[in-house]
Amino acid sequence: MEKKIGVYICTGCGIGDALDIEALSKVAAGEYKVDICKTNNFLCGKEGVELIKKDIEAEGVNTVVIAGCSSRVNYDVFNFGSDKIVERVNLREQVIWCHPANDEDTQMLAEDNLRMGLAKQKNMNLPEPYLVEDMSKAILVVGGGLTGLTAALDAARAGYKTVLVEKEAELGGYAGKMYKQVPLKPPFTELEENCIPGLIKAVQDAGVKIYTSATIEKTAGAPGMFNVTIKQNDSTVQERVGAIVLATGAKPYDPEKLAHLGYGKYENVITQAALEEMAAAGKLEAGKVAFIQCAGSRDQEHLPYCSAACCIESMKQALYIKEKNPEASVYVYYKDIRANGQYEHFYKKAQQEGIIFIKADVTDISEEDGKLTIEADDHTMGTKSIADEFDLVVLANGMVPTAALGEVVQLNEPAEEEAAAASDEPKVELPPVIKANLLNLDYRQGPELPPLKYGFPDSHYICFPYETRRTGIYAAGVVRAPMDMLSAVEDATGAALKAIQCVEATAKGEAVHPRSGDLSYPEFNMTRCTQCKRCTEECPFGAINEDEKANPLPNPTRCRRCGTCMGACPERIISFKNYSVPMIGNMVKAIEVPEELEEKPRILVFACENDAIPALDMAGINRLQYNPWVRIIPVRCLGSLNLVWVNDAMAKGFDGVLLMGCKHGDDYQCHFIKGSELAEYRLSKVSETLDRLGLESERVRAITVSIMDYDKIPEILDKFAEDLEELGPNPMKDFQ
């Protein structure tokens, strides 16, 4: 597209009073020779917007550069349609609100911001969506238990072709074998009939294509075009699907490991699953029964987490016993009763029915004449207690996700690691993968969803529980996190929605969350690829496969558009239509770096768009003042930082470079998983280069900020400027 550029400078909100607008206009009209440059004192008002619209219609302006407030505001009034490029230059929040008015340095900052905006639009094009004919909108659900059946039914009811694969010969999973189930609806006091038979019928009626006694042999492809090989008995079938819900559930924690509670030693020490079987078979007869909660759970030796469902499941089973024999004595030994939310009503019901709850640590179980004795430290009595004559002891033995069951493998091949160590190059460590034989993904980064702690492939985000690290694949139910049945049902529906959303977005060439709707995607100029594998290893979403010769094989529909591959590539062959290494590089070059004699140092800041940029805006909104030598370039994620930008900046005479990214570590906040961490890896390489050039490595720094750290921004920037002053000017300045 041939660009016709209109630059519109807003003088409202005090911008006109604080800056020399005429000089600013000269930058656009003079230096950059743009087609149109106008000013208005209320650009976001009706007249201002009309002014721009008139130029679009009458003059054919298709690239609009608006210099005024932050792009976080007035996004709606400056929307001129998807066929126009709109670039916002921040003069308000990041210039006049945090720097003194009518000051030479403030003016220079404003002019540089405008130069950067102009350089940016010059190097950017409208994205063209990645479209493939005949994308599949079918949904595959793996696992036919409560969660899988619910997800399949809900996807089918929304009008999507749905395929369900179940390993066992019968649908229903763990819940299918239950005698009755915990209440799933108000008043949350009554046991409910098992919902699974009804659910199976509904799934069949809804036209879901069901494979039982079947497993997934291989999942190749990408969202919108997964090719799934399903192995059923001795034959294989291919299904083409658009997105996947992983609902393979959990297994009870192995009771053989609970010998200290008498399991395996005494036959009347049983698991919750065994009790369900007895109840379902009508063989549950007992006069005195004890339930031992947290048998394996909340135990550093076994499962450190709480299995979430066991408290209410034991209450339900205790009620089975009372139902059969109202005279029976039933005791529940517990650490904390976790009948959260409305299940408090169920807890009360259990107490009303005469079930006795004892806060205690069980210390020993023994047997005499077929009757069991329990010794415990009773916390409510403050004494040791001994209770005997139990017919049955039921261990609430918790759950282990099916995703955690399998061999743990490290994907970095040893040969590669040695080579990396030898070459001194920092190497990104790939997370371990658990070969659980659930999806068998044909992905360079491993065959299953990457696990989080304890093997649950849960999302790391509180606000976005379905923000998966494998686009288009959503885990739901107890494979994702320990949860009760009610939560699993909701989780199934939620995951089905995300799967549907993914196939809809993918068919339009749009990214899914968090850059929802983004039409850009990375393109590879393969002729210059050196097969270094950095992009295939560093992509946080496993979007890039590799052929035998280590050439990257991108899968654009797996991509989340963070640009990590672009940042990783030493040959700079990866770019987006509207985000590229040259684009940012030219923004850096557009900044005027004064000569040493002028004593005006320059600091380049690469700031993450998600947290650091809003924090910088907030500093402005709160009128916090900070050093005017900084020049801020927003990046999609610090993971997209290409080292050449830092090199260019230092060569151009910048005195320092600061990277502002999200917090990393266990509680990381980066929505692209490791962006800021990767940037720091890369920086460690730059430091060596700087040292070789005789430049102090302290000139380039990375820090992490959260969106709420805006009050610390002045201190951070001022301190960095001070440190740089101590180091003295960048000696490269004079070579310019």
Added chain:
Amino acid sequence: MSGLTAAVEAAEVGCEVYIVEKNPYLGGKVTQINQYFPKLCPPNCGLEINFQRIKKNPRIHFFTMAEVEEISGQEGNYEVSVKINPRYVNENCTGCGKCVEACPAERANAFNYGLDKTKAIYLPHEFAFPMKYVIDDQSCQGAGCGKCAEVCEYQAIDLSMQPKNVKLNVGAIIWATGWEPYDATKLSYYGFGRYDNVITNVMMERLAAPNGPTKGKIVRPSDGKEINSVAFIQCAGSRDENHLHCCSSVCCLASLKHATYVREQYPDAKICIYYIDIRARGKYEDFFTKVQEEANITLIKGKAGEVKEDPSTKELVVIAEDQEAQKVREEKFDLVVLATGMAPSTAASKVPADVSYDEDGFLISDSGIYAAGCVKHPLDVASAVRDATATALKAIHSTVRGQQ
């Protein structure tokens, strides 16, 4: 958060969505939270992403300061009458803030639970979306004053603005009006409202928030002094026959989180939590373990019976039965935080339609009019988001059935 999530998730499937929000800003209760457990990360981070998603999505329409007055019709075809209350500030507002300097009137800042004040014209909070000022007509001196309108260069202030009505035709309704903190003044034995240094857990969030009334410094409200000791009283109004019957699900984890706020500022302060059960379910157990290891807290199993105040020092005494030690304890504290539970918003303000509620007032979901989030169950944020995402699909089912 639930409403926002349901709206964004449904719109990203391709539905046209209308958000009706009572406040002058979107985001609800989570905007007032300092950090989420267990990651201790700021809610504004996720909100910022959700607002970006709204900004980019032409299918989402929203009304702030709005409430649903009437619902008629049936699944697949509802007519909803929405009343939009006057903001007195129109779309011309650039967020420059000149009006605030001119305004002579003040109001108690509801965003900070009355712990400080704003002018009668104010920005609800600095991350407010939309970023537009609003006038509180209860405290504004009206057209007779008009100082804000005089200084506004953009004719953004309209003191004569009237309520408006909008009619919407929709296939399904998601009711996600959330929760209110249980009214702590009903717990007279704990002294809230009588003793300055007895606060609620939601107030604790604001005290600890960098953008709160004390800029994040946790101090005694009575005199602004630093604290040496703090007690958290769990189940303040929850799991109680005389108050909320159910458990509010989040308060245990919230108090554990508050213990980390206090510990960070006061390495030597005494922190006690009075509890019935610590309900750190599922993977949240890790957070419970971590706080016990790192924050040096004392857990006392027992429901606190009473809080007394020494009027001269404003110090508080918590009287509770320590079940494990089998004795009544009386301990002194500088600050007492009541872990007040979640009352569903529908306990006070009903849906204008034929729907049903459980014994605590939680809305029961039904085909066509669905409950999502904390108006349905007491939920933590991640679970509310999960529930809202699920509810978006249920609402889509209604529109699919409506077409058949």
